[in-house]
Amino acid sequence: MELVGVADADPGRAAAVAAEVEAAAYPDYRDLLGQVDLVSVAVPTERHYAIVRDCLEAGAHVLVEKPVTQTVAEAEALIALAKQHHRLLQVGHLERFNPAWLALRPRVRHPLFIEAHRLAPFKPRGTDVSVVLDLMIHDLDLILSVVDSEVAEVRASGVPVLTDGIDIGNARIEFANGCVANLTASRVSAGTLRKMRLFQKDEYLSIDFGERRLSTARRGEDPERPIAAEHIEVPPGDALMSEIRAFAEAVRAGGPAPVSGEDGRRALALALEIGRLMDRR
Numbered sequence: 459m460e461l462v463g464v465a466d467a468d469p470g471r472a473a474a475v476a477a478e479v480e481a482a483a484y485p486d487y488r489d490l491l492g493q494v495d496l497v498s499v500a501v502p503t504e505r506h507y508a509i510v511r512d513c514l515e516a517g518a519h520v521l522v523e524k525p526v527t528q529t530v531a532e533a534e535a536l537i538a539l540a541k542q543h544h545r546l547l548q549v550g551h552l553e554r555f556n557p558a559w560l561a562l563r564p565r566v567r568h569p570l571f572i573e574a575h576r577l578a579p580f581k582p583r584g585t586d587v588s589v590v591l592d593l594m595i596h597d598l599d600l601i602l603s604v605v606d607s608e609v610a611e612v613r614a615s616g617v618p619v620l621t622d623g624i625d626i627g628n629a630r631i632e633f634a635n636g637c638v639a640n641l642t643a644s645r646v647s648a649g650t651l652r653k654m655r656l657f658q659k660d661e662y663l664s665i666d667f668g669e670r671r672l673s674t675a676r677r678g679e680d681p682e683r684p685i686a687a688e689h690i691e692v693p694p695g696d697a698l699m700s701e702i703r704a705f706a707e708a709v710r711a712g713g714p715a716p717v718s719g720e721d722g723r724r725a726l727a728l729a730l731e732i733g734r735l736m737d738r739r
């Protein structure tokens with residue numbers, strides 16, 4: 459796989475990054491179209507739709523940052539366009555490639571209750587969207603990937619603190635199969651916290667995404683030790699590189715994308731509904 463070029467609206471930034479990776483610099487992404495097979499799109503959310511559309515129409519497979527688009531209609535249009543041109547559309551829900559999540563995922567069977575906390579200090583980057591689309595959507599995507607059921611009911615509340623949008627919020631999601639998920643996200647916290655707990659029949663699972671640490675507790679068969687606990691330190695890994703490699707491998711194999719356009723659309727739709735409920739309060 460060869461890196462053909464780097465495109466950025468800021469010519470100086472494009473040149474600096476291109477020099478670092480020994481590739482050509484382009485001030486306009488459209489100058490790259492027709493020269494590349496795969497494209498990674500990392501721009502503000504409001505530009506996702508137009509850029510991804512152009513890339514798909516030019517015959518490129520696309521990996522786009524989350525959230526996939528601003529609206530569900532835009533996401534559905536891109537999904538249809540990718541199918542029309544027989545191209546992969548992958549959404550950059552990076553936590554799917556976190557080493558700790560990759561270690562936890564095979565242990566998840568049928569969650570009954572899930573609790574997630576994703577807290578971060580305030581940073582100007584990302585404030586073009588609410589905390590739901592900025593942070594909570596990570597956990598929404600993970601939860602939707604392990605709960606094999608439709609959403610039955612959503613309740614949510616949130617408030618603006620440092621921006622005009624929602625900066626801290628909580629959502630409770632009830633699924634048709636009875637699973638309940640409770641999520642809290644904040645971008646106005648003193649420190650960083652990225653944790654999730656999952657409860658399933660006879661077992662409790664806990665994951666710390668930042669520290670790459672897993673904890674499990676399950677009912678044991680020894681009456682002297684009714685609870686068997688395990689603590690696992692997961693070796694470090696590069697989630698971004700794993701995501702890009704998975705994307706390239708999926709293209710070579712003819713699909714499917716590890717995190718599909720449909721996955722991105724589903725997470726976006728739920729995030730937008732949560733945001734709507736928060737704004738209504």
